[in-house]
Amino acid sequence: MTLSGFLSKNTVSVKLNIGSRDKLLAEISSLAADMAGLDTDGRDRIAAVLKEREELATTALGSGTAIPHCRMPGLNNFITGVVTTKKPIDYGAADGKKVDIFPFVIAPENKPKEHLKILSGMARILRNPDTRKAIRSINDSEELYNFLSDLFEDKQEKKMPHAGSSMKMLHVFVRDEELFNDILQVFASGETAGAMVLETHESTEYLSSMPVFAGFWNSELHTFNRIIVSVVQEKLLYQTLRNIEYVSGDFSSNSDVMVTVTDLHHVLGSLDQ
Template structure:
């Protein structure tokens, strides 16, 4: 389940095309600045540093770039749907079109891991990913990602 506290509708975008991972990280960071007040330069640098350890693409067209930051009070998310998939260095060699960026406090510990696991579990559902890919409406995308928690609890 993805908490509606973790991902707000204002942090969701549908992007026609992205030229590179670096541009993608800049976009994630800029949205995090606009929506959550995070420093875009620091956020982008942290995403790049994490990515240098290994690709955050998890396969099947999904990537989960994430970073820990100082000065953030809780884990925050940004979701991008790319209309033109981007090569992300995934192990399955599939380009990425669904990107969920996570920004966590540098002291988050378990909360960061729980959020990452929750997003990963949610985006591992092939039916959900197909539905996300078929939708361009931000409100619908937000509902699909966050209302899943209600169906998981049933």
């Protein structure tokens, strides 16, 4: 699944003169309603559902970005787009920063899995500071559309040769909570089978409690340790690894993330919903 297939020139708008959350949601609702061919009542329904979702919890991601989104009863197809504002607006972000980049998703009510993949894919892309900088520098809607279409299009995945239906098991060891949250979004947005999370402890944590080893590692223990376990089709392996490295940084210089890949001879059953 590539995000570019959900994007339209008609739902991309840049440098809007908007100063509040409600006005932003009204603008998004208008773009979405026009795209779906809805009347003013439909537009108002979208605005109401978007506002209801924001009241539940802010969709701000931090670093000046947010992804307003909702599930809309009666909608058959996804409506996605991106809005940027001239000046950042207060959006209740956890990092306290105002927001000026707003990709949005209006989803059919009966497609939660696809909805999650689109959200996670957008969030992963916005983690990159160079991407955010580029988006903020663009002053033309068509230019932003072209930039995003190229960005959302998974070029590397298209180049990957198909390798049959063979499967690989990934273990991603993470010792940083922020990186863990970012990496987990990679699995939510990809075509992986049943990603699971294990909460673990370093062996040194147990050894340090033994009298003979007391005092060796107390100041060096990592208290956050997680392992993400997932099964991935071989044809998607490279892209999955690339996406993990995209959010975590160069593997060769990162001491808080390690990935192992194991061949699977047999895969029986499924965890797909």
